[in-house]
Amino acid sequence: MMMYQLTSNQRDLLVEKTFAPYSYFNPVYDVNGFWFISPQEVEQCINEEFLWVKDLPLNEFTQPSPPQNRQQKVDFITSYMRSELTDNEFRHFISDVRDHFIDYLYQSETLYYWFESSNSTDWGDFTQDGFKTNPIYRGQMVDGVYPRAEYVIFFLNSRF
Amino acid sequence: MFVGFSEKLNFGSGGGTATMIPSTFPILPIGQMVNYHPLAQQFLATTGITDPTIQSAIYQLTFDLSNSGLLNKLAVIYPFVGGTASTHRINLKDPRDTDAAFRLNFFGGITHSSTGVFFNGSNGYADTQFIPPSTMNNNMSFALYSTRNVTSSNFVIDMGAIGSSVTGLPGI
Numbered sequence: 001m002m003m004y005q006l007t008s009n010q011r012d013l014l015v016e017k018t019f020a021p022y023s024y025f026n027p028v029y030d031v032n033g034f035w036f037i038s039p040q041e042v043e044q045c046i047n048e049e050f051l052w053v054k055d056l057p058l059n060e061f062t063q064p065s066p067p068q069n070r071q072q073k074v075d076f077i078t079s080y081m082r083s084e085l086t087d088n089e090f091r092h093f094i095s096d097v098r099d100h101f102i103d104y105l106y107q108s109e110t111l112y113y114w115f116e117s118s119n120s121t122d123w124g125d126f127t128q129d130g131f132k133t134n135p136i137y138r139g140q141m142v143d144g145v146y147p148r149a150e151y152v153i154f155f156l157n158s159r160f
Numbered sequence: 161m162f163v164g165f166s167e168k169l170n171f172g173s174g175g176g177t178a179t180m181i182p183s184t185f186p187i188l189p190i191g192q193m194v195n196y197h198p199l200a201q202q203f204l205a206t207t208g209i210t211d212p213t214i215q216s217a218i219y220q221l222t223f224d225l226s227n228s229g230l231l232n233k234l235a236v237i238y239p240f241v242g243g244t245a246s247t248h249r250i251n252l253k254d255p256r257d258t259d260a261a262f263r264l265n266f267f268g269g270i271t272h273s274s275t276g277v278f279f280n281g282s283n284g285y286a287d288t289q290f291i292p293p294s295t296m297n298n299n300m301s302f303a304l305y306s307t308r309n310v311t312s313s314n315f316v317i318d319m320g321a322i323g324s325s326v327t328g329l330p331g332i
Contacts (some may be wrong), residue, residue, distance in 0.1 A: 001284065003282065020262075022245040022246055022249050022265060023245050023266045023267075024266065025267075026268030026269075026283045026284070026285070028282065037268075038280050039266055039269065040268075040270060040271055040280055040284065041269055063282065160241060
């Protein structure tokens, strides 16, 4: 499928902006991590602020394959989110998972308990970069750092 | 002018009495005679639709839904008439042009036409802004009229949500 490719900066300019009345841009990334918008968005764009999208290059877009099992799902989420972390929003992420996406994430009940005991370093550490699991629990959960809630929800809404 | 008429006999043939007394008035109840449901009128006013065919269809839809007792059971209705994003976004159950009325916001690749809305299957979707109330619990349903078959690949669905595992939410 052919779609119009964006740079990351161009993508940031388009998010939450309209290309026509009541119609918002929705940049999506492909299997290689490049950002794209659809031909419909480009063709229907009448917002003078963004007419430059009509000059974007048209390239092949390959949609990322949905994970086929829980571990692939966890790996996919983790790799996508690894660079998007902040500290405090992890608590909101856990809360959101608990309330709305409890079925989606691997061992989300464990995440819930982390939320409830978030001040405890037994489970892991809140850091400036995010939340790192305690090494002794990494065998049960995804190793490494967890993402901000808004990106997780965006990701889940987009991909699952 | 109405002196001598009973309330029941003013409109209709017999007004439900055992003996069908002829009436010079129309035999249909006045509500059925007019068919202009307030929601339909407000929807057409908000969308600015003046096409008589669409107007008639909306009046008939609201009348049938109301008459069958379904209208009050439906939380949101998007008729997708009028051919543009500005008309497709309005919720018939609350036809105000506000987010609080669950008007749609369209994202990504979507084509609006007189036959409805076509989502491109890549990045097009509509946000209803509607969060089902907790009182619904797990007892709810939704429906749509589709003129195309979606492919089963890549988890493309007509409406709802879908997951890649057995724990995913259902889609149709």
